Amino acid sequence: MVEKIKEEIEKLKEEGIELLKSKNLDKETLKSLRIKYLGRKGVLNSFLKRLSSLSPEEKREIGKVVNQTKVLFTALIEDKEREIEKIEAQKRLEEEKIDVTIPGRISRVGYKHPLNVIMEEIKDFFFGMNFSLAEGPEIEDDYHNFEALNIPKDHPARDMHDTLFVSDNVLLRTHTSPVQIRTMLAQKPPVRIITMGRCYRRDAVDSTHSPMFHQVEGLLVDKNVSMGDLKGILTAFVKRIFGEDRKVRFRPSFFPFTEPSAEVDVSCGICKGKGCKACGYTGWLEIMGAGMVDPEVFKAVGYDPSEYTGFAFGMGIERIAMLKYNIDDIRLFYENDLRFLSQF
Numbered sequence: 001m002v003e004k005i006k007e008e009i010e011k012l013k014e015e016g017i018e019l020l021k022s023k024n025l026d027k028e029t030l031k032s033l034r035i036k037y038l039g040r041k042g043v044l045n046s047f048l049k050r051l052s053s054l055s056p057e058e059k060r061e062i063g064k065v066v067n068q069t070k071v072l073f074t075a076l077i078e079d080k081e082r083e084i085e086k087i088e089a090q091k092r093l094e095e096e097k098i099d100v101t102i103p104g105r106i107s108r109v110g111y112k113h114p115l116n117v118i119m120e121e122i123k124d125f126f127f128g129m130n131f132s133l134a135e136g137p138e139i140e141d142d143y144h145n146f147e148a149l150n151i152p153k154d155h156p157a158r159d160m161h162d163t164l165f166v167s168d169n170v171l172l173r174t175h176t177s178p179v180q181i182r183t184m185l186a187q188k189p190p191v192r193i194i195t196m197g198r199c200y201r202r203d204a205v206d207s208t209h210s211p212m213f214h215q216v217e218g219l220l221v222d223k224n225v226s227m228g229d230l231k232g233i234l235t236a237f238v239k240r241i242f243g244e245d246r247k248v249r250f251r252p253s254f255f256p257f258t259e260p261s262a263e264v265d266v267s268c269g270i271c272k273g274k275g276c277k278a279c280g281y282t283g284w285l286e287i288m289g290a291g292m293v294d295p296e297v298f299k300a301v302g303y304d305p306s307e308y309t310g311f312a313f314g315m316g317i318e319r320i321a322m323l324k325y326n327i328d329d330i331r332l333f334y335e336n337d338l339r340f341l342s343q344f
């Protein structure tokens with residue numbers, strides 16, 4: 001009898017070991033196996049119930065074997081549980097894995113407007129030459145825009161400035177030169193300023209004209225300022241903006257507020273000065289007006305022309321940008337098309 005029970009337990013043990021060690025056991029199956037073998041009404045306990053007819057010695061013997069088997073199964077089940085836990089944790093990690101090699105989403109940044117790029121380059125140059133920035137209003141009066149600049153009411157130069165009037169005496173500035181007047185009225189010489197901003201003229205819109213455009217103006221006043229200073233600074237400036245290989249030319253011209261006056265040309269970058277369609281077959285591109293400040297202007301602002309001399313210059317920023325970047329239509333500056341703006 002005892003031997004038979006022992007044999008049965010041995011068989012059960014072998015079967016149990018095999019089952020509990022098998023791969024692919026899931027949590028649920030393991031749980032049901034635990035109940036089957038170790039449960040209160042489980043197989044192992046059922047052996048103990050059959051012991052009533054046995055001697056105490058025999059009971060002890062079988063009890064010992066049953067307990068050893070319980071201990072063994074418990075250990076096997078715990079091993080398996082740990083194994084399943086490990087596999088599940090591994091699976092969770094796989095699922096939650098972050099692929100750090102996936103490229104990030106790149107946030108789009110804006111672009112500088114080409115006119116701002118040019119304005120910054122211009123500022124950079126003149127700040128390096130110890131000029132500072134002056135400002136003035138876009139809505140001006142006749143006095144600062146014309147009169148004080150030696151352009152009296154009947155002066156033919158007014159024809160060149162198709163003016164947008166706000167009232168008889170108030171207008172949208174046609175150039176940045178009134179800032180020269182405001183600066184000189186506000187301070188004593190020496191003066192070394194640049195100013196930049198919007199100007200307005202009653203022009204019809206086409207590829208080279210816009211009723212609103214931008215200018216940069218410069219003014220230097222001191223004792224013993226000569227035409228040589230003007231040529232030196234402006235030549236260095238043009239070469240900085242367009243490149244050291246470009247040539248600069250000063251051509252006699254006329255402005256009511258400068259005497260003598262000059263128009264400044266840069267050699268054409270497309271034909272290298274040989275002459276082509278872009279430069280009207282002259283080899284040169286006109287980029288700014290300049291000259292020695294007219295004594296009449298000094299008188300208007302209360303500077304003594306026998307003590308001080310100076311030079312002034314003015315240029316259109318759109319024109320500079322168009323020539324530098326080969327842009328053939330001024331309207332592109334005002335449309336804010338990103339395909340255009342992203343190129344500078």
Ligand code: PHE
Pocket residue numbers: 174175176177217255258289290291312313314315
């Ligand atoms: N104000 C002039 C214009 O708009 C340019 C200029 C400025 C010329 C200063 C000479 C000196 O045409």
